Amino acid sequence: MRTNRLISAVDSHTEGMPTRVVTGGVGVIPGATMNDKRLHFIEHLDDLRLFLMNEPRGHAAMSGAILQPPTRPDCDWGVVYIEVSGCLPMCGHGTIGVATVLVETGMVDVVEPVTEIRLDTPAGPVTARVAVKDGRAESVTIENVPSYVDALDTAVEVPGYGTVPYSMAFGGNFYAMVDLDAVGLPFDRARQQDILAAGLAIMDAINATAAPVHPHIAGLDHCHHVEFIAPGSDAKHSRHAMAIHPGWFDRSPCGTGTSARMAELWARGELALDTDFVNESFIGSRFVGRLIAETTVGGRPAVIPTVTGRAWVTGTAQYTLDPTDPFPTGFQF
Ligand code: PYC
Numbered sequence: 249m250r251t252n253r254l255i256s257a258v259d260s261h262t263e264g265m266p267t268r269v270v271t272g273g274v275g276v277i278p279g280a281t282m283n284d285k286r287l288h289f290i291e292h293l294d295d296l297r298l299f300l301m302n303e304p305r306g307h308a309a310m311s312g313a314i315l316q317p318p319t320r321p322d323c324d325w326g327v328v329y330i331e332v333s334g335c336l337p338m339c340g341h342g343t344i345g346v347a348t349v350l351v352e353t354g355m356v357d358v359v360e361p362v363t364e365i366r367l368d369t370p371a372g373p374v375t376a377r378v379a380v381k382d383g384r385a386e387s388v389t390i391e392n393v394p395s396y397v398d399a400l401d402t403a404v405e406v407p408g409y410g411t412v413p414y415s416m417a418f419g420g421n422f423y424a425m426v427d428l429d430a431v432g433l434p435f436d437r438a439r440q441q442d443i444l445a446a447g448l449a450i451m452d453a454i455n456a457t458a459a460p461v462h463p464h465i466a467g468l469d470h471c472h473h474v475e476f477i478a479p480g481s482d483a484k485h486s487r488h489a490m491a492i493h494p495g496w497f498d499r500s501p502c503g504t505g506t507s508a509r510m511a512e513l514w515a516r517g518e519l520a521l522d523t524d525f526v527n528e529s530f531i532g533s534r535f536v537g538r539l540i541a542e543t544t545v546g547g548r549p550a551v552i553p554t555v556t557g558r559a560w561v562t563g564t565a566q567y568t569l570d571p572t573d574p575f576p577t578g579f580q581f
Contacts, residue, residue: 249568249570250570250571251568251569251570251571252569252570252571252576253273253296253299253567253568253569254273254566254567254568255270255272255273255274255296255299255300255566255567255568256270256271256272256273256564256565256566257269257270257271257300257312257564257565257566257567258271258349258353258561258563258564259561259562259563259564259565260345260348260349260559260560260561260562261345261499261559261560261562262341262342262344262345262348262500262557262558262559263341263499263500263501263529263533263534263535263557263558263559264499264500264529264531264533265309265311265341265498265499265500265529266309266310266311266312266345266499266562267311267312267313267339267341267342267344267345267346267349267559268300268301268306268310268311268312268313269312269313269315269345269346269349270300270312270313270314270315270330271315271349271353271355273567274296274314274316276316276317277289277293277314277316277328279319280319281319281370282316282318282319282326282327282328282368282369282370283337283370283371283465283466283467284319285316285319285326285328285370286328286329286335286337286370286467287466287467289314289328289330289335290334290335290467295576295577296330297312297330297331297334297335298577298578299567299569299576299577299578300312300330300567301330301331301332301578302332302575302577302578302579302580303578303579303580303581304575304578305567305578306332306578308332308495308496308580308581309332309496309497309498309499310331310332311329311330311331311332311339311341311342312329312330312331312342313327313328313329313330313339313342313343313345313346314327314328314329314330315327315346315355316328316368318366318367318368319368320368320373322366322373323366323367323368323373324356324365324366324367325346325350325355325356325365325367325368326367326368326369327342327343327346327367327368327369328370329342329369329370332494332496332580333472333492333493333494333496334472335370336370336420336421336504337369337370337371337420337421337462337465337468338369338370338371338372338374338392338393338420338421338504339420339421339503339504340390340392340419340420340500340502340503340504340505340506340507340535340555340557341498341500341501341502341503341557341559342503343367343369343374343376343388343390343503344376344388344390344503344555344557344558344559345559346367346376347365347367347376347378347385347388347390347559348378348385348388348558348559348560348561349559349561350365351363351365351378351380351385352383352384352385352561358380358383359380360380360381360382360383361379361380361381362377362378362379362380363377363378363380363385364376364377364378365377365378369393369420370465371393371420371465372393372394373393374390374391374392374393375390375391376388376389376390376391377389377390377391385559386558387556387557387558388556388557388558388559389554389555389556390503390554390555390556391540391552391553391554392419392420392503392504392507392552392553392554392555393419393420393507394543394544394545394550394551394552395417395418395419395420395507395508395510395511395550395551395552395553396417396418396511396545396548396549396550396551397415397416397417397418397511397512397515397548397549398416398417398418398422398460398548399415399416399458399460400415400512400515400516401413401415402414402415402416402458404450404453404454404457404458405453405457406446406449406450406453407449407453408449409431409446409449409450412426412430412431412450412453413426413427413430414426414430414450414454415512416454416458416460416471417508417509417511417512417515418460418462418508418511418545419503419504419505419506419507419508419509419510419511419553420503420504420507420508421468421472421473421504421505421508422460422462422468422470422471422472422473422508423471423473423474423475423504423505423508423509424450424451424454424471424473424474424475425474425475425477425508425509425512426450426474426475426476426477427476427477427479428443428476428477428478428479428489429479431443431446431450431476433446433476435476435478435479435487435489437530437531440489440497440530443476443489443491443497444491444495444496444497446474446476446491447474447476447491447492448491448493448494448495450474451471451472451473451474451491451493454471455470455471459471463545463546464545464546472492472493473490473491473492473493473502473505474490474491475488475490475502475505475508475509476488476489476490476491477509482518483513483518483519483525484524484525484526485525485526485528486509486525486526486527486528487528488501488502488505488509488527488528488529488530489530490502490505490529490530494580497530498529498530499529499530499531499533500529500533500535500557501527501528501529501533501534501535501557502527502529502535503535503555503557505527506525506527506535506537506553506555507537507553507555509525509527509537510525510537510538510539510551510553511539511550511551511553513525514539514551515549519539520539521538521539521540521541521542521551522538522539522540523538523539524536524537524538525537525538534557535555535556535557536555536556536557537553537554537555537556538553538554539551539552539553539554540552540553540554
C-alpha cells in the first residue's frame with residue numbers, strides 16, 4: 249500500500265444521519281478560537297473535507313467532525329464540522345455522534361449514569377450530557393448555543409414559485425422555515441426532487457435579497473438550510489423535510505434546525521420554557537427538544553435549547569490516498 253494521507257475515523261450515525269468522527273491524522277489546525285480554525289480550514293485545508301466527504305469515500309449526504317484540542321480552558325475537546333456543503337459553525341446530529349464516539353471509545357473519562365463533555369465548537373461552547381449504561385451511550389442531550397429569530401413572517405419572491413412566506417431563525421446555522429403547503433408540495437419522499445428544487449430556489453432568493461448575518465460568528469452570512477414544515481405540525485410535534493445546499497436532505501431531525509424551530513415557536517408564544525418538543529425528520533426519526541432559559545444575542549431575545557437524540561457507532565476506518573488516485577478530492581455525482 250502507498251499513501252499520501254492516513255486519516256483515522258470512527259463512523260457513526262445519529263438517527264439515520266452519518267457522522268464520520270476524525271480521531272487522527274489531521275494535526276492541530278491553526279487558529280486562536282474554534283471559529284478561527286474553521287475559517288483557516290476552509291481557506292487552506294478544504295481538500296481534506298472533499299477527500300473525506302465526497303464520493304467515493306463519502307456520498308452526497310455525508311457529514312463529519314474533526315476532533316481538535318480545545319481553544320478554551322473550560323472545554324474537553326474542540327470540533328470542526330465538515331460535510332458535503334462546507335464547514336458548519338455547529339451541527340447537532342454531529343455533536344451527538346461525537347459525544348457517543350468519545351464515550352464508546354474511552355476518549356473521555358466515562359461516568360455512569362451521565363458523562364458530561366464540554367465541546368468547543370465554532371459557534372461557541374456546547375455541553376453534551378451522555379446517558380451511559382454498562383458503557384453504552386444510550387442517548388445524548390446537547391445544550392446548544394443561544395438561538396433566536398432573525399425575521400418572523402417575512403416573504404421572498406422566488407422565480408417559478410411566486411411570493412413565498414418564511415421565517416428565518418438561528419439555532420447554530422440559519423434556517424428558513426417554510427410551510428410545505430406554501431410551495432404546493434406534499435410531505436412525501438416520492439416528491440423529494442421537487443421539494444429540493446424548491447428549497448434551493450428559496451435559498452438563492454433569500455441569499456440574493458435578505459441574507460441573514462450572525463452578529464458574533466465571523467463568516468456566517470448566508471442561509472443554506474430550508475426547513476419545510478409538514479401540514480399538521482404544531483408546537484408539540486413537528487415533521488419536516490430539511491433541504492440543504494448544494495442538494496440533499498438531512499436524514500436526522502437536525503439538531504440546529506430543531507433549535508431554530510423552537511426559537512421560532514417561542515417567539516410566537518407557542519412554546520414555553522421547559523416543555524418537550526418532538527421534531528421528526530423526513531425518514532421519521534426523532535429528536536426531543538426543550539428550551540431551558542432566555543438570553544439575548546446581539547440585543548435580540550434568544551433562548552438556550554437542549555436537544556436529545558441517539559447515535560450508533562457503525563465502524564472504524566483508516567482512509568488512505570494512493571498517489572496515483574485520479575480523485576484525490578473525490579467528486580459529486
Ligand atoms: O443536526 O444540526 C444538525 C445538522 C445540520 C446539518 C445536518 N444536520
